[in-house]
Amino acid sequence: MNFFSQHGQDRFLFDYFFRGKRGGRFVEVGGAGAATSHARAFEASMGWTGHRLDDTARLSAALIADEIDYLAVGARGAEFLQAADFSRAAVVSIAEASPATMELMTGRGYELVARIGPDSFFKRRDVDQLPQVSVICAVWHGDPQRFELLEGHAANLAAQTVPVEPIYVFDGGDQIPSWLTAPAVSLREDLTIYQAWNAALSLVATPLVMNLNLDDRLGPDAIEILARELTHADTAGAGGDWKVCYSQAETDAVEPCYPAESLPFVRLWPPKPGSFGRLGCGTHNFYTFGPATMWRMEAHLAVPRYPWRFAEGTLIRCAGDLAWWRALQNVVRGKIVSVPMIIGNYHSHPSEQAEFRKPPYDEIALMQDVGVART
Secondary structure: OOOOOOOOHHHHHHHHHHOOOOOOEEEEEOOOOHHHOOOHHHHHHHOOEEEEEOOHHHHHHHHHHOOEEEEEEOOOOOOHHHHOOOOOEEEEEEEOOOHHHHHHHHHOOEEEEEEEOOEEEEEEOOOOOOOOEEEEEEEOOOOOOHHHHHHHHHHHHHOOOOOEEEEEEEOOOOOOOOOOOOOEEEOOOOOOHHHHHHHHHOOOOOOEEEEOOOOOEEOOOHHHHHHHHOOOOOEEEEEEEEEEEOOHHHHHOOOOOEEHHHOOEOOOOOOOOOOOOEOOOOOOOOOOOOOOEEEEHHHHHOOOOOOOEEOOOOEOOOOHHHHHHHHHHHOOOOEEEEEEEEEEEEEOOHHHOHHHOOOOOOHHHHHHHOOEOOO
């Protein structure tokens, strides 16, 4: 899809409000015409229709008649807001909005959501922003605690400071719990975690995606912080640091994100039970970007899937994260940012964790010798 706005205003509208919405309606007033229209991309690619007006009476009639998805008020149209009934407009942008205009919008039931270039963007209070991040998770059929952990996992994501779309993959023919409202799929086959993540990726509709183990927990503002890091043009992925915990109760007791240097780096791996500290992935003490990272879905245009097998056909069971980080850096040519913040709690229990159940072959050697399959 092509975008035309000078400062990315149309891309913002697409990502946060109109992704997947075909046949929408817009009204523009006081602008410079279609060439600079923020609705142009939606007309060209998503079948939107609308009006470009200068007359107050015609504007009022157009707005009162029908529900409007997007109202754009240009620099020459601000005076129309006083007279027009625009209460049926879901999203409104105003160029060069004055303090009086900002107050008017608040009084009419709108809230400011962004300032981009000369434009202030407002949404009606009953309109929800679309999630920018999907969180994918494998629910392994062999874990006897999986359904209890799933409840805590879903509650943790629901408590994030920004909207999140969880996506769960069950394997081994497991039944999806009736209470689970998030997108989910169950496959009859037994899956590795990386195969499950690939199944989950087929359900992702957001521009950003993150993996999160079933027993780990994020700080309530972690997704907001990582997503902010990915706004930089050359950033393909982001990860943070993690407090090491030794019980699920301790892991569930999350806090807002805080500086990584508040905790010492745990050098022994796996950590000795009871050791106080962090993994070190946010400050480069240890060669890892953490047990959960966030990346742009655009990366899958270059690397279609999450790495799940080696080129000779062997399944990847432990080193898929490393293969993915290398793909982001070498194939996508993007930077992976390590955020020096404690973004969540990592549950260390080696006897039950897949990374310590080593396969009967050296995955690092295979990665170097035969490479990773990309299709």
